Amino acid sequence: MRLVINDTYDEVSVWAAKYVRRKIIEFHPGPGKLFTLGLPTGSTPLGMYRKLIEFYKAGKLSFKYVKTFNMDEYVELARDHPESYHSFMWDNFFKHIDIEPSNAHILDGNAADLEKECDNYEKMIKEAGGIRLFIGGIGPDGHIAFNEPGSSLVSRTRVKTLAQETIQANARFFGNDLSKVPTQALTVGVGTVMDADEVMILITGAHKAFALHKAIEEGVNHMWTVSAFQQHPRTIFLCDEDATMELRVRTVKYFKGLMQLHNKLVEEPAE
Amino acid sequence: MSTGCLYQYLNCSILRAGQLQREDLWVRNGKIMNPEVLFFVEKVTADVKIDCKGLIISPGFIDVQINGGFGCDFSTDSDPEKALETVAKGLLSQGVTSFCPTVITCPSEYYHKVLPLIKKRDGSKKGAGILGIHVEGPFISKEKKGAHPEQLIKDFDGGFKDVLETYGDLSNVSLVTLAPEKSNAKEVIEEFCKRGIVVSVGHSMANLAQGEAAVTSGARFITHLFNAMLPFHHRDPHLVGLLTSEKLPHNRKVYYGMIADGIHTHPAALRIAHRVNPSGIVLVTDAIRAMGFPPGEYPFGEITIEIKGNQSLLKGSNTLAGSIATMDFCVRHFAKETSCGSVLALEAATLHPAQMLGIEDRKGTLDFGADADFIMLDDELNVQATYIAGECVYTKPPQSLSEQLMT
Numbered sequence: 001m002r003l004v005i006n007d008t009y010d011e012v013s014v015w016a017a018k019y020v021r022r023k024i025i026e027f028h029p030g031p032g033k034l035f036t037l038g039l040p041t042g043s044t045p046l047g048m049y050r051k052l053i054e055f056y057k058a059g060k061l062s063f064k065y066v067k068t069f070n071m072d073e074y075v076e077l078a079r080d081h082p083e084s085y086h087s088f089m090w091d092n093f094f095k096h097i098d099i100e101p102s103n104a105h106i107l108d109g110n111a112a113d114l115e116k117e118c119d120n121y122e123k124m125i126k127e128a129g130g131i132r133l134f135i136g137g138i139g140p141d142g143h144i145a146f147n148e149p150g151s152s153l154v155s156r157t158r159v160k161t162l163a164q165e166t167i168q169a170n171a172r173f174f175g176n177d178l179s180k181v182p183t184q185a186l187t188v189g190v191g192t193v194m195d196a197d198e199v200m201i202l203i204t205g206a207h208k209a210f211a212l213h214k215a216i217e218e219g220v221n222h223m224w225t226v227s228a229f230q231q232h233p234r235t236i237f238l239c240d241e242d243a244t245m246e247l248r249v250r251t252v253k254y255f256k257g258l259m260q261l262h263n264k265l266v267e268e269p270a271e
Numbered sequence: 272m273s274t275g276c277l278y279q280y281l282n283c284s285i286l287r288a289g290q291l292q293r294e295d296l297w298v299r300n301g302k303i304m305n306p307e308v309l310f311f312v313e314k315v316t317a318d319v320k321i322d323c324k325g326l327i328i329s330p331g332f333i334d335v336q337i338n339g340g341f342g343c344d345f346s347t348d349s350d351p352e353k354a355l356e357t358v359a360k361g362l363l364s365q366g367v368t369s370f371c372p373t374v375i376t377c378p379s380e381y382y383h384k385v386l387p388l389i390k391k392r393d394g395s396k397k398g399a400g401i402l403g404i405h406v407e408g409p410f411i412s413k414e415k416k417g418a419h420p421e422q423l424i425k426d427f428d429g430g431f432k433d434v435l436e437t438y439g440d441l442s443n444v445s446l447v448t449l450a451p452e453k454s455n456a457k458e459v460i461e462e463f464c465k466r467g468i469v470v471s472v473g474h475s476m477a478n479l480a481q482g483e484a485a486v487t488s489g490a491r492f493i494t495h496l497f498n499a500m501l502p503f504h505h506r507d508p509h510l511v512g513l514l515t516s517e518k519l520p521h522n523r524k525v526y527y528g529m530i531a532d533g534i535h536t537h538p539a540a541l542r543i544a545h546r547v548n549p550s551g552i553v554l555v556t557d558a559i560r561a562m563g564f565p566p567g568e569y570p571f572g573e574i575t576i577e578i579k580g581n582q583s584l585l586k587g588s589n590t591l592a593g594s595i596a597t598m599d600f601c602v603r604h605f606a607k608e609t610s611c612g613s614v615l616a617l618e619a620a621t622l623h624p625a626q627m628l629g630i631e632d633r634k635g636t637l638d639f640g641a642d643a644d645f646i647m648l649d650d651e652l653n654v655q656a657t658y659i660a661g662e663c664v665y666t667k668p669p670q671s672l673s674e675q676l677m678t
Contacts, residue, residue, distance in 0.1 A: 079311060080307060080308075086307075086311055087307070090307045090310060090311070094310060095295070095306060095307075095310070100314075100316065101309070101310045101311070101313075101314035101315060101316060102314045104310070104311075106311075
């Protein structure tokens with residue numbers, strides 16, 4: 001496990017985008033050889049998306065041969081509802097880049113048969129050759145995607161009922177009307193993300209500090225689902241200073257000492 | 272533009288939802304498309320991408336009051352079809368994508384002959400679309416006749432029957448200007464509304480109460496505010512008072528036409544109207560046959576019109592012969608004189624006239640599903656290109672070297 005500590009949210013965003021760019025370019029994607037990328041929504045990855053769009057607009061990166069799989073989507077929320085993850089991805093990423101629509105996958109929370117939709121998603125990921133790099137964020141309670149506390153750490157893509165806390169936190173996006181907040185979501189499982197070749201988890205802000213502590217300094221625990229990635233062979237936890245508040249000084253010092261090495265991971269890729 | 276081809280206009284600011292948004296405009300089969308649906312549902316990308324180089328994209332202008340131009344006149348020409356063709360074509364370079372040819376007070380025989388000929392039609396390379404005729408008169412006030420021939424002005428003492436007898440076929444009419452103080456106005460207005468024809472009050476001696484009664488009956492437009500009506504008075508603001516009336520039916524919006532040519536309405540009057548009722552303003556040109564001509568003298572029948580600067584005068588006098596403003600000029604003038612910003616200035620010539628006519632589901636907006644009638648403008652609101660149903664029907668010719676050097 002790597003822990004990469006940057007000073008600020010903006011630096012985390014740039015670091016993440018550079019890492020993604022390098023991974024894509026080094027893969028040499030082309031027709032019949034697509035780079036598969038797992039993607040999150042939420043406020044944490046916004047800066048990374050902005051930076052990736054910048055790279056695309058500057059001609060430094062193309063998504064023509066990138067295939068994406070998003071982590072989750074609400075159930076029974078209109079696809080074009082401003083709070084849907086389809087809308088999020090469209091507004092914040094897809095409409096700005098050159099990705100082929102047929103290569104951008106998001107779970108359909110309005111599918112007639114939700115179970116089938118989830119099974120099919122797993123199948124599509126498998127057929128795509130698995131996910132090269134899965135990027136995630138976490139909630140203050142340490143959940144990854146919609147794998148709320150208590151989720152199985154070997155779970156696959158499925159329908160998940162949201163925790164009351166999540167529903168209440170989401171009310172602000174739905175006119176503070178609890179009855180309008182979706183109560184279920186489709187989400188990839190912890191196991192689905194574990195299957196990726198590499199995982200990069202973005203954690204920023206003081207409000208995520210305790211979750212980061214639980215994620216990396218204590219044991220694997222299904223009440224903090226992100227802690228499962230301690231057992232993933234290639235996982236990067238990418239955080240800012242604020243998120244390290246609850247970590248031990250020696251943990252922070254150790255990983256900060258490795259920053260020179262870690263920064264080699266985001267050097268300009270060899271063409 | 273070819274059928275089924277998907278166009279993406281990039282690098283532009285588009286006027287949508289009351290804002291200039293840094294968004295792409297997507298067009299297919301003459302309609303504005305929703306790119307989110309194209310992406311997630313149809314999973315298609317653009318066939319053709321067009322770099323707009325930072326220009327503004329606005330819906331095309333709509334002129335609901337235009338008497339003619341380029342030497343033609345809809346109310347007197349012997350060949351109205353030719354007049355329509357000429358004007359419709361000429362309007363493209365001014366950013367007008369659809370209009371209401373306006374026929375002023377005429378003899379009944381003329382209406383019977385001409386109204387059936389001026390059919391609603393879609394715009395194309397041949398010219399701007401026709402949204403229906405604006406009949407201005409003959410049911411107006413003799414005291415406020417303006418340039419209308421007094422002897423032809425009529426009343427409708429026999430009610431709507433008189434209206435039908437005068438006009439004959441109403442199927443091509445979409446807007447009618449009448450004086451609401453006439454007896455039977457209520458019945459006549461209601462019958463027009465029932466037939467889907469928008470009623471406008473104007474060329475009128477009406478007081479505010481009569482104006483409010485007309486709106487209650489269904490009228491929803493005021494023809495060239497301030498012109499050909501009694502002036503604002505603090506004890507009876509007359510028709511001008513409709514802009515701030517609180518006695519109108521709930522949710523009833525009144526729009527008002529404004530000739531923002533810098534001549535027919537003083538800039539201060541323009542600002543007064545804009546400030547008290549910004550969402551109701553509809554820019555109109557009220558242009559006459561001399562519109563479109565450079566300065567000079569033009570004989571039209573018995574009169575000779577002299578164009579000096581942006582005024583047209585009866586030769587040898589200081590009498591205004593009518594407006595020769597173009598819509599793009601009016602938009603720029605309105606923006607400059609009121610400092611209202613580009614959005615409102617453009618909406619006053621696009622969204623508002625469409626709302627007034629009740630066609631904002633397809634005209635006057637760049638909303639998804641609307642007709643792809645749009646124009647490209649620079650930041651000073653000069654028209655650079657005009658599109659109708661997704662087809663480019665006008666592009667500004669490149670400046671000659673000498674012009675470039677001069678500017």
